[in-house]
Amino acid sequence: MTAETESAEPAVLTRLLVPAGVLASVVGAFVYVGAVDPNEPGHYPACPLLRLTGIYCPGCGGLRSAHAFIHGDFATALGANAMAVAGYVLFAVLWTVWAIRTARGKPLRIELGPVQLWSVGALIAVFTLVRNLPFGSWLHP
Secondary structure, eight states, X not given: OOHXXXXXXXXXXXXXXXXXXXXXXXXXXXXXXXXXXXXXXXXXXXXXXXXXXXXXXXXXXXXXXXXXXXXXXXXXXXXXXXXXXXXXXXXXXHHHHHHHHHXXXXXXXXXXXXXXXXXXHHHHHHHHHHHTSGGGGGGOO
């Protein structure tokens, strides 16, 4: 091993501290939700929008979805909140790309323009609207 290789290894580890910290936080949250069942009353607060209006927000069912996902019950996870499951997969892909680029010393730049941002907002709005209509009852948590 050369002196250059030995000094490069700590630099890579130092660069990976932030992605590792983010991953540790997310894993910790998933472990907690996996251990403390959101289907049992009293463990988590109720969604204020659902409680006050009866309208399902885009996040309703997210904890139940995470609990099912962590236990490998992907059908139940999709049934509880399909958008959350898409978010878990998207996070995994983006985190992996981020970690690889960071290890190589390249920054990860995700620049979303107005069209992409409006598209994401429209997708969330349509998901919320459809899950609250009678024909969208299959999207209820």
